[in-house]
Amino acid sequence: MLDENYYVYKKEVDWSLLHEGVGIPVTIQVVFQHSINQFLSRGQSKNIYLVIEGKTYKAELKNQKFDERKYPNRTDIMQIRYNPQSDIAQKLRNIFSSSYQYILEQRNAIFDKQKKFINVPKEQKEYLAIYTTVYADTYLLDCITREDTIATKEQIAHEDEQEYETSINYGLMDSKATIETACQTTKIRKLSRAIGDNLKLLYDYRCQLCGQNISERYEVAVAESHHIDPFVESLNNNADNQIIICPNHHRIIHRANPVFYRGKLTFAYKNGVEERIVLDRHLSRHRTAGSMG
Ligand SMILES: [Zn+2]
Ligand SMILES: [Zn+2]
Incomplete structure (x- = not known):
């Protein structure tokens, strides 16, 4: 039933996600942007359904209105919204209890104005992965907890990077995983693959x-x-850690091991060759989209 899962967004768990909702900049989310254009026009909101661990929860999807003359280049922002006391918010606080406890403790220790800027430390971060389903009003949510990340990290620590990427790019699943870790690593593999496919x-x-x-x-x-x-x-599958290249360039990069300069979007090879990214629709843009939270 829910087999058409296209990537919508990967969101780091924060206070807002645990209480009121998630903002989604849609610019680089290809399939989601396409489906949303038919489903919701700017300024509109609709009831939607969110599926977590096989159970369905109600929420609202809003296509945030803004002054298009004032912000001609601004990206569309979709918002998934719910009440802090709703079943979905309680479920999320329950699943992401590690982030919830951390942020709660930090909030109690600081002033009001700084409360919204609390970030969970890098090694403890948890994520929500959002996918479309075959139904326009229903989304699938995968919760990637701290435990999932730890299990995955242990499992792939000694894997070869190129082999791992091949398994993600061509959809080969890891046969070495035990049954307990398979479920945890599958969520992360699925998300890595979905972000790559979207790019x-x-x-x-x-x-x-x-x-x-x-x-x-x-x-x-x-x-x-x-x-x-x-x-x-790094276990970093964020879009801004991925580039899309042809198999020839991919082989060469893994063999020659050039240094990547992010600011210049350039690979510098040991023999002096410099190769600049000629197509960029997500690396520089992603930095601005990310700051909108
Ligand atoms: Zn690679
Ligand atoms: Zn190429």
Whole structure:
């Protein structure tokens, strides 16, 4: 029933998510943006359903209105909203109890004005992964807890980065995982793959380094996601840690191991060759979208 799960958003768990909702900048979320255009116009809101661990919860989806003449370049912001006492908010506080406890303790120790800026430390962060379903008004939520991250980290610590990326890019699941860890790592693998697939759609399977879609001529779609900070070490599957490149460039990068300069969006190879990203629809943009929370 819920097999058409397209990527909508990965949200870090914060106070707002645990109480009132999530804001989603839609610019780089290809399938979600497409479906939302038919479902909700700017300024409109509708009741929606959120599925967590097989159970359905009610919430509201709002396409936030803003002055288009004043902010012509501003990205659409969708908001999933719920009441702090609603079943969904209570369920989220229950699942993400680690983040909830941390933020609660921090909030009690500081002044009002700073309360909204509390971030969970990097190694303790938890995430909500949001996907579409076959129903326009229903979304699937995967909760990635601290325990899930720890289990995944242990499992993939000694894996080869390129092999891991191949399994994500081509959808091969890990046969070495035990049954207990499989469920936890599957959520993270699924999210990594979903973010990569979304970026492939965003670039229409073109390589960000050479600008080519080498598979187009053969009427197939082949492009690969590469993690700037190796995933097996960083466990960072955020869009701003992924680039979409052709298999040739991917092989070369893993073999030659160039340094990536984020500010210049350039790979510097040991022999002096410098290669700049020629297509960028998400690396520089992502920085601004992220700051809107
Ligand atoms: Zn290329
Ligand atoms: Zn790679």
